Amino acid sequence: MGCGTSKVLPEPSKNLQLDLVKKVEPCLDSKSDQYNTFITDTSQTFVKDDYLCHSLQNGDSKCHVESTHLRRHKIAKYRAKFDPRVTAKYDIKALIGRGSFSRVVRVEHKASKQPYAIKMIETKYREGREVCESELNVLRRVRHTNIIQLIEVFESQERVYMVMELATGGELFDRIIAKGSFTERDATHVLQMVLEGVRYLHALGITHRDLKPENLLYYHPGIDSKIMITDFGLASAQKKGDDCLMKTTCGTPEYIAPEVLLRKPYTNSVDMWALGVISYILLSGTMPFEDDNRTRLYRQILKGKYSYSGEVRKLCKLLIVYLACSIELG
CATH class of the missing domain: 1.10.510.10 (Transferase(Phosphotransferase) domain 1)
Structure with a gap:
């Protein structure tokens, strides 16, 4: 979670020199884990077209309808990817974060109407599995008011769904x-x-x-x-x-x-x-x-x-x- 700019630095050569310690640049390949989570401003999440963004800012009702349709399409798209066990318990409301291996959605518990965030991590890739295992290894052990709380976990063959507290106050x-x-x-x-x-x-x-x-x-x-x-x-x-x-x-x-x-x-x-x-x-x-x-x-x-x-x-x-x-x- 977070902004996804953390880096694992490359291993040094046998002759360690300071100038060999370099930043690992973000990889744009689909197999890189650069996920973001708990992004509270969802107004632009689904509006990628510059014209649409400009029109929305100027109150264009037609573009607003197009944007709403696009949002619904995106929500439906990610809802379809979710395990039936998850959608049976939670209503998928909006996509609020994305990364190479994960998507984060705002959800609502059907019975209690309590909002949560669900991070869906693709574990078919090695890097995704490693990050998922690291986070779960910690979050399953902790319970503290100043640490994001894991509520429950759903696991399938290729994905892990982490239901977590929804933080809305930003970074x-x-x-x-x-x-x-x-x-x-x-x-x-x-x-x-x-x-x-x-x-x-x-x-x-x-x-x-x-x-x-x-x-x-x-x-x-x-x-x-x-x-x-x-x-x-x-x-x-x-x-x-x-x-x-x-x-x-x-x-x-x-x-x-x-x-x-x-x-x-x-x-x-x-x-x-x-x-x-x-x-x-x-x-x-x-x-x-x-x-x-x-x-x-x-x-x-x-x-x-x-x-x-x-x-x-x-x-x-x-x-x-x-x-x-x-x-x-x-």
Whole structure:
């Protein structure tokens, strides 16, 4: 779940050089998993034609009818793909997200009329199976107010249907864009909720490995909405007694911890690094590490080289340490 920009970096050659650590560009092939989920604005989901979009904005009733017809056609198309067990229990309402291996639809429980989201994942492809297994391995184990909740799962030979909570408040990323930056009080409130969820995950031996504003969702559009952690496609779930060190080189470039870039064994502390980056973004409205050239970006991260006023830098450090300690102490 999320924006689908997470990356698994390529394995290094025997002669490891920093400039060999590169971004894996999104693959446009149909066998790439770049799914998005819980996209709350569905008004343009089915309107791909530029003329139609322009006409709708200008109140063209004919185009509105065409758009409505197109939406119904799309809904019918995806409803037909669903397992009869699913459609017997849920009404398919709208397509709200799509990726190479998955589609996410808004549904309504027929008996309770409660809205949910269903992620339909194509598991006939290896990559789809791997992401699905990773997410299910985590979501079947967790139950926390600040983590997206799995309701139930339907499995068929080629697809898995994950019924989940429907988050309608959008991504934390969108609110940062809208606000520019958060006040210290608002940033603390957001991070407190995220850290509560992270503490719970770490206690279960789960490391998210892809924390970023795009993977933090607001439950509803209100200012008092809770934050929920989502997208566990890169998560590592270990049982008690397992080696706590991880080796897979993965994540979203701007949020990757130095030890991951150096391809050293690492612990769940990589999630705390990502939260430090998120803290900086919340308070400043800018990225601490940013460069179109991935080699230069990774050098910035390894050196801890970022530029902003000393006050914000100091505040970010104090804020993350304070919150981490408060979470640890309960």
